Amino acid sequence: MAVTGLLLIGFLLMHMFGNFKMLIPDDGKEFNEYSHWLREFGYPALPHKLFLWIFRIVLLSAAVLHIWSAAKLRLRANANAGGKRYRSQKFMEKSYAARTMIWGGILILLFVIIHILQYTAEVLRFGYDNPDRSLAPFDRVLAGFSEWWVVLFYAIAMVAVCMHVLHGFWSAFATLGANASAGARKVLKTLAWIAAALLYVGFMIPPVLILFGVIGR
Numbered sequence: 225m226a227v228t229g230l231l232l233i234g235f236l237l238m239h240m241f242g243n244f245k246m247l248i249p250d251d252g253k254e255f256n257e258y259s260h261w262l263r264e265f266g267y268p269a270l271p272h273k274l275f276l277w278i279f280r281i282v283l284l285s286a287a288v289l290h291i292w293s294a295a296k297l298r299l300r301a302n303a304n305a306g307g308k309r310y311r312s313q314k315f316m317e318k319s320y321a322a323r324t325m326i327w328g329g330i331l332i333l334l335f336v337i338i339h340i341l342q343y344t345a346e347v348l349r350f351g352y353d354n355p356d357r358s359l360a361p362f363d364r365v366l367a368g369f370s371e372w373w374v375v376l377f378y379a380i381a382m383v384a385v386c387m388h389v390l391h392g393f394w395s396a397f398a399t400l401g402a403n404a405s406a407g408a409r410k411v412l413k414t415l416a417w418i419a420a421a422l423l424y425v426g427f428m429i430p431p432v433l434i435l436f437g438v439i440g441r
């Protein structure tokens with residue numbers, strides 16, 4: 225769980241920095257080129273989109289392994305919960321954290337499905353509805369985040385993502401042995417808060433600026 229979780233956090237940081245290209249005032253030229261580059265990286269030495277598909281398969285495998293380990297842990301915790309002797313305060317705290325992580329994870333999965341249908345597959349055309357015309361990535365993002373309810377949906381989904389990261393970041397490093405002393409625990413908790421806050425603010429900057437017309441054409 226720890227390794228796949230940290231890999232997924234690495235993807236989130238990359239994705240967030242990639243989104244910052246929307247902040248460049250060039251009518252989305254850099255952002256569209258970045259999206260094109262992701263598809264054509266390595267061409268002509270590599271076939272079209274090969275790099276993108278390798279990237280997608282690694283990401284998907286990490287997500288599947290992450291969910292699989294979470295399900296296994298949950299089943300094991302449920303089996304242990306059968307005995308009354310484990311119902312100490314500590315166990316209750318742990319099971320509460322585990323429960324919120326599971327529900328947060330399910331919400332994130334639903335969000336990612338909607339997100340890919342909206343921005344990658346263009347099946348959900350929020351903010352525009354012409355089924356015959358595909359928009360450039362920058363225009364898709366502008367159309368989506370010009371709707372207040374889309375921004376609200378993302379703001380809520382990002383709370384789920386960042387709460388998951390907050391607990392996940394801390395517990396991943398604890399699993400890897402970094403939780404060795406009270407001092408280390410404090411440092412880890414602080415770093416987890418910084419990572420979660422950075423991701424929330426960083427991801428929400430482009431949608432909010434688009435909604436208020438600061439980013440646009």
Ligand code: HEM
Pocket residue numbers: 239243259260262280332336339340343344361365378385427428430431
């Ligand atoms: C406000 C926040 C976000 C914005 C503005 C945003 C924007 C985008 C855009 C525009 C694309 C399409 C890129 C392209 O086709 O070139 C995309 C793809 C994607 N995003 Fe996000 N994203 C956000 C948050 C997230 C989060 C939190 C996650 C994961 C939990 C995520 C996961 C993905 C994935 C998996 C793809 C598909 C990559 C592929 O093409 O295979 N995004 N995002």
